[in-house]
Amino acid sequence: xxxxxxxxxxxxxxxxxxxxxxxxxxxxxxxxxxxxxxxxxxxxxxxxxxxxxxxxxxxxxxxxxxxxxxxxxxxxxxxxxxxxxxxxxxxxxxxxxxxxxxxxxxxxxxxxxxxxxxxxxxxxxxxxxxxxxxxxxxxxxxxxxxxxxxxxxxxxxxxxxxxxxxxxxxxxxxxxxxxxxxxxxxxxxxxxxxxxxxxxxxxxxxxxxxxxxxxxxxxxxxxxxxxxxxxxxxxxxxxxxxxxxxxxxxxxxxxxxxxxxxxxxxxxxxxxxxxxxxxxxxxxxxxxxxxx
Numbered sequence: 211x212x213x214x215x216x217x218x219x220x221x222x223x224x225x226x227x228x229x230x231x232x233x234x235x236x237x238x239x240x241x242x243x244x245x246x247x248x249x250x251x252x253x254x255x256x257x258x259x260x261x262x263x264x265x266x267x268x269x270x271x272x273x274x275x276x277x278x279x280x281x282x283x284x285x286x287x288x289x290x291x292x293x294x295x296x297x298x299x300x301x302x303x304x305x306x307x308x309x310x311x312x313x314x315x316x317x318x319x320x321x322x323x324x325x326x327x328x329x330x331x332x333x334x335x336x337x338x339x340x341x342x343x344x345x346x347x348x349x350x351x352x353x354x355x356x357x358x359x360x361x362x363x364x365x366x367x368x369x370x371x372x373x374x375x376x377x378x379x380x381x382x383x384x385x386x387x388x389x390x391x392x393x394x395x396x397x398x399x400x401x402x403x404x405x406x407x408x409x410x411x412x413x414x415x416x417x418x419x420x421x422x423x424x425x426x427x428x429x430x431x432x433x434x435x436x437x438x439x440x441x442x443x444x445x446x447x448x449x450x451x452x453x454x455x456x457x458x459x460x461x462x463x464x465x466x467x468x469x470x471x472x473x474x475x476x477x478x479x480x481x482x483x484x485x486x487x488x489x490x491x492x493x494x495x496x497x498x499x500x501x502x
Contacts, residue, residue, distance in 0.1 A: 213487070214449065214451070214452070214471075214485055214486070214487040215485065215486055215487070216452075216480050216483045216484070216485055217250065217255075217470075217483075217484050217485065217486045218248070218250050218257050218483060218484040219480065219482075219483045220241070220248060220257070220482055220483055220484055221475075221482045221483075222241035222243075222244070222246075222248075222472070222473070222474065222475065222482040222483075223241055223242070223243035223244055223335065223337075223474065223475045223482065224241060224242040224243045224457065224474040224475070225239055225240070225241055225457055225458075225472030225473055225474060225482060225483075225484065226239065226240050226241075226242050226267060226268065226313075226417065226457050226458055226472055226474075227239055227240040227242075227266065227267050227268030227269050227281065227313070227314070227417075227458065227472075228269070228417075228458055228459065228460040228470055228472050229268075229269045229270055229271060229460055229496055230460055230461060230462030230463075230466070230470070230496065231271065231275075231278075232464075232495065233275040234249075234251070234275075235251060235252055235253055235464065236249050236250060236251045236252065237249070237250045237252070237460065237462050237470050237484070238250075238269040238278065239269065239458075239460075239470075239472050239484065240265075240266040240267060240268065240269060241266075241482075242265045242266065242267055242331060243265065243331055243335040243336075243337070244261075244335055245261060245262045245263065245264060245265055245266060245335070246259050246260065246261060246262070246266065247259070247260045247262065247266050247269060247280070247289075248484075249291070250470075250484060252462070252463065252468075258291070260291065260294050260295070261295075262282065262295065262297075263295070264282050264283045264284060265282065265283040265310065265331050265335075266280055266281070266282050266283075267281045267282065267283065267310070267311050267312050267313070267314070268280070268281040268311075268312075268313060268314040268315070268324070269281075270314060270315060270316050270322060270496070270498075270499055271316065271496050271497070271498040271499070272288065272498050272499045272500075272501050273320070273498045273499070273500050273501050274501050276290055276292065277289070277290050277501065278290065279300075279316075279322065279499045280297060281311045281312075281314045281322075281324055282297070282311065283303075283306060283307070283310035283311060283329065283331065284302060284303050284306035284307065284310065284311070285297070285299045285301060285302045285303060285306075285311075286299065286300055286301045286311070286314075286322065286324065286350060287299035287300055287301075288300065288501070300350070300354065301350050301354075301356060303326065305326065305346075306329070307329055308328070308329060309326045309327065309328060309329060309344075309345065309346075310326060310327060310328075310329040310330075310331065311324050311325075311326055312324075312325055312326060312327045312345075312365065312366045312367065313325055313366050313367045313368065313369050313417055313458070314369055315369040315370065315371075315496070315497070316496065316497040316498060316499045317349075317371060317378075317393075317398060317497055318371060318375040318393075318395060318497055319395070319398045320352055320497065320498060320499055320500030321349050321350060321351045321352065321398055321499070321500075322349070322350040322499055323347065323348070323349050323350075323359075323369050323378075323380075324347075324348050324350065324366075324369075325345060325346070325347045325348070325360075325363060325366020325367070325369070325380070326345040326346050326347075326348070326363070326366055327340060327345045327363070327364070327365040327366055328340045328342050328344070328345065340364065340365060340384070342364075343362055343363060343364040343382075343384060343385075344361070344362060344363075345361075345362075345363035345364065345365065345366055346358050346360065346361050346363065347359045347360040347361075347363060347366060347380060349398065351398075352499065352500040352501070352502050353502065359400055360380070360403075363382050363385075364382050364383060364384025364385055365382060365383035365384050366380070366381075366382065367381045367382070367383045367415055367416050367417055367418075367458075368380060368381030368388050368415055368416070368417060368418040368426075368428065369418075370418050370419070370420045370426060371393060371420065371497075372393075372420065372424050372441070373420065373422060373423075373424050373494060374424075375393060375395050376392070376393060376395070377390050377391065377392065377393055377441075378390070378391040378392075378393040378400050379391075379406060379418065379420075379426060381415040381418070381428075382415075383414040383415055383416060383431065384414070385408075386408060386409055386410065386414045386415065387405060387407075387408040387409070387415070388406045388407040388408065388415050388418070388426070388428065388439075389403050389404060389405055389406055390403075390404050390406040391403055391404075406439075406443050407426070407428065407437075407439050407443050410430070410433075410437070410445075412430050412432075412433030412434070412435055412437075412448075413430035413431050413432035413433020413434070413435070413455075414430065414431050414432060414433070415428050415429075415430065415431075416428070416429040416430065416431040416456065416457045416458055417429050417457055417458025417459065417472075418458070418459065419458075419459045419460050419461055419469065419493060420493065420494070421438075421461065421489070421491045421492065421493050421494075422466075422491065422492045422493060422494050423491055424441045425438050425439060425440055425441065425446055425491070426438070426439045427439075427459050427469065427489075429456040429457055429458050429459055429471065429472075430456065431455050431456065431457060431474070432454060432455060433454075433456075434450065434451050434452075434453065434454050434456075435448050435449060435450055435451055435456070436448070436449040436451065436456055436459060436469075436471060437449075438489075447489075449487065449489075451471070451473070451485070452478060452479075452480055453473045453476060453478040453480055453481040453482075453483070454476035454477070454478055454481065455473055455474040455475070455476050455481065456471050456472070456473050456485075457471075457472045457473055457474050458471070458472050459471045459472070460493075460496075461492065461493025461494075462493075465492060466492045466493040466494065466495070467488055467489075467490075467491070467492040467493075468486050468487070468488060469486065469487055469488070469489050469493075470484060470485070470486050471484070471485040471486070471487075472484055472485075473485065
């Protein structure tokens with residue numbers, strides 16, 4: 211395994227929501243508390259940043275390479291750097307601002323799965339406490355239909371599918387638990403919830419990435435590490451981090467063999483940076499939201 215390196219010392223308060231854009235050879239990610247979207251172009255080593263009027267929590271791909279689907283605190287919408295700051299909303303969160311959207315990814319059928327949490331970001335980006343577990347996991351279909359799949363969640367984190375698309379993974383940071391579900395590829399439904407990786411002592415589960423071998427790479431917020439979890443729920447590998455709060459990870463690069471890791475601010479010198487390493491195993495392309 212190659213050495214972990216800091217590729218962008220971004221100074222994020224809460225870096226999150228990373229996705230690799232293959233056509234642009236670039237990684238997009240957000241800083242939730244500063245209402246930012248970043249773009250790191252790997253070949254050039256350059257970073258661009260765009261400012262929004264509310265927190266942005268995740269970036270996902272669409273079937274149009276020029277358009278991204280952004281998850282913001284109160285809405286989900288199409289966005290392109292070419293037309294910034296315009297966001298074409300496709301869904302508004304009725305429970306906002308008491309609740310906000312958090313982690314999200316697109317499923318193999320082209321629908322967005324997104325979980326909520328109690329809003330922990332003030333109007334000026336300040337951190338607020340999360341004291342209740344009344345969040346919801348939603349599925350937003352390309353046709354606009356929205357359905358609820360799980361309630362009584364603390365903080366929604368980790369949204370992933372196995373390489374064969376038969377298993378869905380979803381986590382709750384407050385419960386310190388990632389669960390697995392049977393995923394129906396024909397209907398997009400999930401069922402048969404089971405505890406997959408729970409109660410680990412090093413931090414709590416934040417965002418995750420799935421590799422091509424079916425192992426889940428989970429960022430452990432507060433735990434100073436990334437953990438590779440085998441399909442049977444056993445720990446396969448622990449990657450030590452130089453920061454207390456890794457937040458999520460995504461496979462990128464032309465061969466999808468670079469693991470990019472975002473982080474949140476702590477007392478560490480490099481906290482809030484974007485990191486990268488070669489884990490000697492590749493990922494697979496992210497699913498894309500189907501534009502109608």
